[in-house]
Amino acid sequence: MNRVEKFSRSISLFWLALIFAVMWCLGCLGGGGGGSEFTGIVSPNNSGGGDSPEKGLLSFGLATPSATGVFKQENTVIIPVPYGTNLSALVATFTVSFGAIVRVGSVMQMVGETSNDFSHPVTYVVTTPGLSRKEFTVIVRPGKLRKYFLASEEVLWNYAPTGMNVITGLPFTEEESVFTGNGNGFIGSTYKKALFFEYMDDSFNVRKTIPPEWKHLGFLGPVIRAVVGDRIEVHYKNMGSRVYSVHPHGVLYSKSSEGSPYNDGTGPDDKMDDIVQPGGTYTYTWDVPERSGPSQMDGSSILWWYHSHVNEPKDGNSGQLGPIIVTAPGMERSDTDLRPKDVDREFVQCFWITNENDSWYIQDNIDRFAAGNANSDKVAFVESNMMHNINGFVYGNSPLENMTMKKGEHVRWYMAAFGNEIDLHTPHWHGNTIVWAGMRMDMIELLPMSMKTADMAPDNPGIWLEHCHVNDHIMAGMSTRYQVLP
Numbered sequence: 001m002n003r004v005e006k007f008s009r010s011i012s013l014f015w016l017a018l019i020f021a022v023m024w025c026l027g028c029l030g031g032g033g034g035g036s037e038f039t040g041i042v043s044p045n046n047s048g049g050g051d052s053p054e055k056g057l058l059s060f061g062l063a064t065p066s067a068t069g070v071f072k073q074e075n076t077v078i079i080p081v082p083y084g085t086n087l088s089a090l091v092a093t094f095t096v097s098f099g100a101i102v103r104v105g106s107v108m109q110m111v112g113e114t115s116n117d118f119s120h121p122v123t124y125v126v127t128t129p130g131l132s133r134k135e136f137t138v139i140v141r142p143g144k145l146r147k148y149f150l151a152s153e154e155v156l157w158n159y160a161p162t163g164m165n166v167i168t169g170l171p172f173t174e175e176e177s178v179f180t181g182n183g184n185g186f187i188g189s190t191y192k193k194a195l196f197f198e199y200m201d202d203s204f205n206v207r208k209t210i211p212p213e214w215k216h217l218g219f220l221g222p223v224i225r226a227v228v229g230d231r232i233e234v235h236y237k238n239m240g241s242r243v244y245s246v247h248p249h250g251v252l253y254s255k256s257s258e259g260s261p262y263n264d265g266t267g268p269d270d271k272m273d274d275i276v277q278p279g280g281t282y283t284y285t286w287d288v289p290e291r292s293g294p295s296q297m298d299g300s301s302i303l304w305w306y307h308s309h310v311n312e313p314k315d316g317n318s319g320q321l322g323p324i325i326v327t328a329p330g331m332e333r334s335d336t337d338l339r340p341k342d343v344d345r346e347f348v349q350c351f352w353i354t355n356e357n358d359s360w361y362i363q364d365n366i367d368r369f370a371a372g373n374a375n376s377d378k379v380a381f382v383e384s385n386m387m388h389n390i391n392g393f394v395y396g397n398s399p400l401e402n403m404t405m406k407k408g409e410h411v412r413w414y415m416a417a418f419g420n421e422i423d424l425h426t427p428h429w430h431g432n433t434i435v436w437a438g439m440r441m442d443m444i445e446l447l448p449m450s451m452k453t454a455d456m457a458p459d460n461p462g463i464w465l466e467h468c469h470v471n472d473h474i475m476a477g478m479s480t481r482y483q484v485l486p
């Protein structure tokens with residue numbers, strides 16, 4: 001740097017300092033004649049950085065049951081606690097800015113010692129040295145009991161109810177008829193299966209009506225929903241002709257609600273859930289603690305799965321599976337509507353090559369749909385029963401009205417795959433993009449029992465193709481359509 005440059009730089013710094021000084025003075029005058037009233041923004045969220053005096057309350061939780069508070073807005077803390085927690089005397093653990101004093105009413109609060117009745121919101125008053133008092137409202141949200149009445153039932157399921165290729169708008173070609181053609185020792189597109197159905201109560205007399213927004217589930221079981229902190233009770237009845245169970249992913253269960261028989265060292269009391277006999281009932285109890293809900297990189301809800309796990313591969317191929325959705329605490333629309341507040345529309349999709357050869361009902365299906373005699377070409381017969389489906393539909397047979405959304409909505413796609421080593425799926429949306437794990441894409445990768453939640457803000461109206469991008473799977477019918485209305 002030469003002399004001239006040094007000189008011009010020092011001149012610049014001088015003017016810069018002068019401008020800041022003037023701005024500071026103006027700021028004092030504008031602030032009410034140099035009064036001491038603090039007008040800064042309090043943002044107690046821990047992710048906001050280090051301790052600063054204006055924050056007051058830095059973190060808030062409970063000692064027993066151990067729970068972490070979530071800051072909402074600037075001064076409200078919501079803490080989910082498990083279903084059944086007695087709220088009358090809970091002890092809080094919190095951190096505050098250096099030197100701060102915390103009171104509830106007139107009672108000084110000691111970290112990990114002072115108890116309060118949280119059956120109503122509690123106001124914590126935090127006073128920091130040289131700062132006016134700040135109030136924080138703490139709401140302890142006890143988990144709710146969510147009861148579901150679930151049954152396994154044997155029904156007929158048609159993978160292609162329109163009898164045509166809806167993606168091309170044409171009759172099935174010879175190649176496509178491999179999977180859908182009936183006759184000559186081939187089963188066709190309709191199979192006997194054991195699917196999950198939801199009932200109104202434990203009399204299991206009246207099935208619950210499937211609301212329009214969930215008709216796209218096809219042959220999947222009903223959605224079981226909960227918010228973090230809740231307890232799920234699945235009152236299960238096996239209305240099928242063979243043994244089944246209900247095994248969940250992600251939620252917290254004891255050995256008596258795992259729904260899976262294996263050498264786990266437990267006694268008879270913990271094995272009642274493992275296998276439910278035809279006509280038998282069992283009540284599964286699953287808790288939804290923090291570790292079962294969305295984590296830092298997730299959105300406001302995530303997908304889990306339930307399925308029969310007596311003979312997992314055969315039970316699955318027979319049709320025994322359905323989704324679980326867990327919403328973050330405070331993000332549910334209401335106590336009874338657990339859809340996330342920030343989501344307008346939800347879709348659950350399972351990409352799967354259902355192997356009907358490995359279903360418990362393959363002989364029933366040969367008897368019923370192939371006059372008791374499978375085609376003598378074993379390879380061709382086996383291939384004809386590999387149903388490359390999305391939610392039980394092939395070649396776009398999922399009704400478009402069930403796959404419709406509006407431009408500008410926040411659409412959440414809960415995506416899963418199931419099955420075998422050939423179930424490597426790459427769902428791809430034409431026309432719009434998604435965000436998954438913070439990354440922009442227009443497809444995602446799925447392996448058997450992958451569960452991924454992607455968000456779409458459709459900006460491109462039209463009827464669009466959505467398909468697995470594996471070439472062989474495209475040819476075999478793993479495609480559907482979705483519609484974006486303007």
Ligand SMILES: [Cu+2]
Binds near residue numbers: 423424426468473
């Ligand atoms: Cu695929």
